[in-house]
Amino acid sequence: MSDYLDLRQRAEETWNAWQRPGKTRIIYSSDTTSVGRGLADTVAALEQGIAARGLDVALQRVGSRGLHYMEPVVEVADAAGGHVLYGNVTANRVPALLSAVERGELARDLAVAVVSGPDVAGLPRLEDLPFWQGQVRRLMQFCGLIDPEVIDHYLAQAGYSGLARALQMTPEEVIKEMLDSGIWGRGGAAFPAGRKWDFLRTARGEPKYLICNADEGDPGAWVNRMLLECDPHVIIEGMLIAARATGATYGYIYVRDEYGLAVERMNMALAQARERGLLGENILGLGMTYDMEVFRGAGAYVCGDETGLLSSIDDDRGMPRIKPPFPAQAGVHNKPTNVNNVETYANAPLLFRNSVAWYREMGTERNSGTKMFSISGDIVRVGVVEVPFGVPMSTVLLGMGGGVPGGRALKAIQPGGPLSGVIPGSLVDLPLEPEAFRPHAVMMGGGGLTVASEDRCVLDLVKYFLIFCEDESCGRCTTCHGGSQRMVEIFERITSGQGKPSDIDTLQLLAQTLQWSNCAHGQLTPTAPLSAIRNFREELDAHIREKRCPARACPGLINYEVAAQGSGLAEAAAICPTGAVVQEGARYRIDDARCIRCDACREVAAPGVIQVTDRFLPVEVVAAPAR
Ligand SMILES: Cc1cc2nc3c(=O)[nH]c(=O)nc-3n(C[C@H](O)[C@H](O)[C@H](O)COP(=O)(O)O)c2cc1C
Known part of the structure; x- marks a missing residue:
């Protein structure tokens, strides 16, 4: 334990010096979204402007707070304790911001909220922004607060103390605590994490492996990316706790190929953790040996399926394997393996830093804790939020997200990506729990919530998902690749005015046939078309019988x-x-x-x-x- 306390003390010195440099700090939020919205130019303009004006300020980087609708976000914290958040700080707005900083004033046009310190007349506090109200930030507590490229920032927030505690418990005790917490897998299937860890603990064969599934291929989902880019150490700590529980000695973080910044930051975090004795032999002087590496994904959606992912790491063609054997029996390199999602592992440090009772304070009896959601589509405020399970979806989409822009009606919601389906906007009050979605023929899924306004055609949306599923089919099962092709053809006909009443029966027959696919990719491909038949029958009939697209969106109609x-x-x-x-x-x-x-x-x-x-x-x- 003394090794950990030494690390923590050193880290606190670094953190305090960074947080209180005795001068104004200009802090920019840095993740893929802010980069996409012009961060590099903003930072260049800040650097040039600070130098040209001879300002004595510290320019600092943090991860994102998830306020993606207003990136690039820049915060100004003065030495007296005032801390204000500014939004949409594109390079052309930097001179106005720096002029205000120079005068010690507020840049009123860009100011969004007071983060901490004294109130500012006419400016809300961050926690009073509609985007923030109702959020409980546990997993995201350090996102936008610390520099993800500096391990000391994480350590100074009591980071790795959950690991230090778990290392003093037996594997059985660690697993019991996971089971008591009720943490289940966040990757979509909602399987209890503690049970999976126990499968690996009791599996025969050495060495044992851990895999973090960071493939996140669902269009509209980027909650995993948030953690990878903004708080990488919470994932490493979670995997280390899993290693303690299972006896695994090596791990892979399988990051989708498109996540370049996530790969960079995870590699940096691993190197720093290794340098501090948090990876390798005799971790924290408490005897455990464990190390891991980042593995770049193969750019295929099916490699997000846990067995497709194993094939990919094993350098086989990226095809899901037939189960059994399950990964705990024969996983990567044919050895016992546990696969969990990013968010699943990230929950473990929270639990072990606190307690089961603390963990269960949030959420519902059957779904404890919090869940991150990325909200996008026809919505006023695009971003990533975190809420306790059971909160009505309307709190997230209408409250935090601000609903559909321009007062247009909320027509449909697409939760859970291409293997899920579409529900009508009238179901916006559904509680955010997996069980609430199932009766409506869709899944809550891994965290993406996409909103469609009255201007969108649901059948056009379903066609998009079917084309996605067809493209991403690995090709092994005729039921899947042939079945998804036939479904695409039917939807292409329906949306171009060539639909037939018998198409609905054919779709239902195909849906049954697709159940004979080997993996969930094929089995779940029919979810979207079936949800359209069930939830949007009128719109389907208008296309097929009246040759009319009520949303006036289908090119053929x-x-x-x-x-x-x-x-x-x-x-x-x-x-x-x-x-x-x-x-x-x-x-x-x-x-x-x-x-x-x-x-x-x-x-x-x-x-x-x-x-x-x-x-x-x-x-x-x-x-x-x-x-
Ligand atoms: C086609 C397909 C894609 C998937 N993509 C992902 C993914 O990107 N991330 C993920 O965690 N799980 C994904 N899954 C689910 C995984 O197979 C697996 O259930 C999950 O990684 C287990 O982690 P969990 O127990 O922590 O949820 C996918 C499944 C299928 C069938």
């Missing part, structure tokens, strides 16, 4: 017309890729036979000038004119 000779038509004619916006004298019209319904003309023309109608006209394909 709509026409574009010039409704008024207003402004923007010349731009529309210039942008049209097929020359369908035709000028005749001073007037414009749309040549229906050439129109490919890409919507580009409507986007550039003044509102109401180009209209979409649901009049069904069969489209004859003609070659684009020479331009």
Whole structure:
């Protein structure tokens, strides 16, 4: 234990010096979203501006708080204790921010909230922002607070103290505490983590392996990325606790290939943990040996399936394996293995740092603790939130997320990615617990919640998911790759006005056939089309029987017309890729036979000038004119 206390003391010195440098701190939030929204330019502008003005300030990096709708986020903490958060600080806004900092004033136009310190007139406190209200940040408690590239920042928050405690318990005691906490796997299947750990503990064969599943392939989900990029040590600590419980001596963090920054930060965190004696031999002087590495994913969705992932690490083709044997019997390198999701492992340090009673204070009797959700689609505030299980989904989507922009109706919600389905907006009050979603033919899933407004066609959305599933099928089972192809064909016909009433029966038959696929990818591919049949029957019938898309979104069921000779038509004619916006004298019209319904003309023309109608006209394909 003394090794841990020494580490902690050193870390606190570093943390205190960083937090209280005796001058103003300008702190920028850094994750893939802020990078995507121009962080590099913002940081360059901050560096140049600070140098040009000769400001004596500390420029510091932290992870993101999940306020993705307003990235790049920059916070200013003055030496007197005032701490204000600014949003949308793009490079062109940096001069205004720095001018205010120079004068010791608030940059009012960019200021969003007071993080800590004295109140500022007219500015809410961070915890009073609608995005924050109702959140309980446990897993995300250090996201946006610490620099994820500095292990001392994590250690100074009592990081690795859960491990220090677990190392003084027997493996059986660690597993009992996991079981008592009720923590179940966050990757989608909701299997109790303690039971899985016990399978590995009692498995025969050495060495034993741990795998952290950070493949996160669901479109609309990025909760795992949040932790990988903003608090990597909580994952490492969780895996170390699992190693204590199971006897595993080596681990892999399987990160999807597209997560470049996550890979970088995890590698950095592993190197720092190794350097501090938290990985390797005789960890914390308490006898355990364990090490691990980052493994970059193969860029395939099915490699997120735990056995597809094993194949991928084993350098086999990325195909799910047939079970049994289960990973605990024959996993990676044919040795006993435990696979858990990022968020599952990240819960363990919270539990062991606190207690079972503390852990169970949040959530419901059957689903204890908190869950992270990434919210996106037609929603005012896109971001990542954390709430106790059982909170109504409306608290997250309407309260934190702000609902659909522009007062449009919330038509549908897509929880749980492409292997889940779509539910009507009227179910927005469902409690966020897996059991609540099942009766509606969908899954709560790993954390993605995508919102569709009344302007979206649910069948178009389902077609997108089916195309995704077809593309990502590994090809082993004819039921899966052939079945998903047939489903895509049916949806392509329905959304282009060629649907038949018998299509619904055919889809249901195909759904049964797909159950004969070997893995959950094929078995769950029908979830989205079945949810459309069950939850959006009227919309389906309108497409099939009336050849009409009520949302006016399906390209095969709509026409574009010039409704008024207003402004923007010349731009529309210039942008049209097929020359369908035709000028005749001073007037414009749309040549229906050439129109490919890409919507580009409507986007550039003044509102109401180009209209979409649901009049069904069969489209004859003609070659684009020479331009
Ligand atoms: C096609 C497919 C993709 C999956 N993708 C992921 C993923 O990206 N992340 C994940 O944790 N689990 C994913 N799973 C579930 C895993 O197979 C496995 O159940 C999970 O990693 C176990 O961890 P948990 O018990 O902590 O939830 C996927 C399953 C399937 C069938």
